[in-house]
Structure formats: C-alpha cells, structure tokens
Amino acid sequence: MSYEEIILDHWRHPRNKGRLPHPDAAAVEANPLCGDVVRIELGIKDQTIQDIRFEGEGCAISLASASVLTELVQGKPVAEAAGITDEALLSALGGVVRTRLSCALLPLRALHKALGQHRSPDDGGPPPGEPPSAGRCTSSG
Numbered sequence: 001m002s003y004e005e006i007i008l009d010h011w012r013h014p015r016n017k018g019r020l021p022h023p024d025a026a027a028v029e030a031n032p033l034c035g036d037v038v039r040i041e042l043g044i045k046d047q048t049i050q051d052i053r054f055e056g057e058g059c060a061i062s063l064a065s066a067s068v069l070t071e072l073v074q075g076k077p078v079a080e081a082a083g084i085t086d087e088a089l090l091s092a093l094g095g096v097v098r099t100r101l102s103c104a105l106l107p108l109r110a111l112h113k114a115l116g117q118h119r120s121p122d123d124g125g126p127p128p129g130e131p132p133s134a135g136r137c138t139s140s141g
C-alpha cells in the first residue's frame, strides 16, 4: 500500500481507538506547532504490552499514525516497544512528507512518554497483577 492508502485506511478505520478501563501507563503529547494532541494508554502485564488504545484531536496523519503505531506495539515486550524508532514508524506508514513529520511522530512521542512513566516491579513498582494505584503511573492529561 502507498503512504496515501495507509493513512486513508487507518484514518477511516482506526485500530485500537478508545480508552482502557484501567491503563497501567498513559500519556498525552501535544504537537507544539498546532496544539493537536494524542493520548496513548497501555495495558502492561509481565513486561509485555497486552493492550493499547489511543485517542486524539488531530489531523488525519497524526491519528492514522497512532492507529498504525498501536498495531506495531500490541503484544510486544516493553523494551522492544520503547526501542521503536522514528524511522520504524515512518516506514510502517509508507514514508511521510517532511513537512508532516511532527504530525506522524506525535503518537510515538506519547508512547515513549507513557513507557517512561511506567515502572516495572524491578524498579520498585507494584507486583504484577496488583491493580494500578494513583502513584503507579502518571498521565499528563
């Protein structure tokens, strides 16, 4: 599929759009150029991303990119998801014109922010299976 087809498909039929009832990590990132926002929520178990959802107020590219990103991340170990690069996401999108890079990469910034706020049990977080508490993960929105 071409870049245009991928964007159109994911914009019209977004994957994993919505909210999780009890996310283990979440973050909102805003594009400083336009003020659009994307929120990413993660359900993490055994250091694997079991569930991911996104919501946003943004252009077609940013929301389609969020949808593509959720498919890239679902089921991946946290460490692998944290290692997803700009290039990997842009490649999954079929390439993005230079002027729209900040739109396309907005969801990835939100993902990295959410993962940065997630604390594993090894880092002193609560044991697996324990319900999320207010202090476990933070969200900026």
Ligand code: FES
Pocket: 031, 034, 035, 036, 058, 059, 060, 061, 062, 102, 103, 106
């Ligand atoms: Fe705002 Fe694309 S124009 S994220």
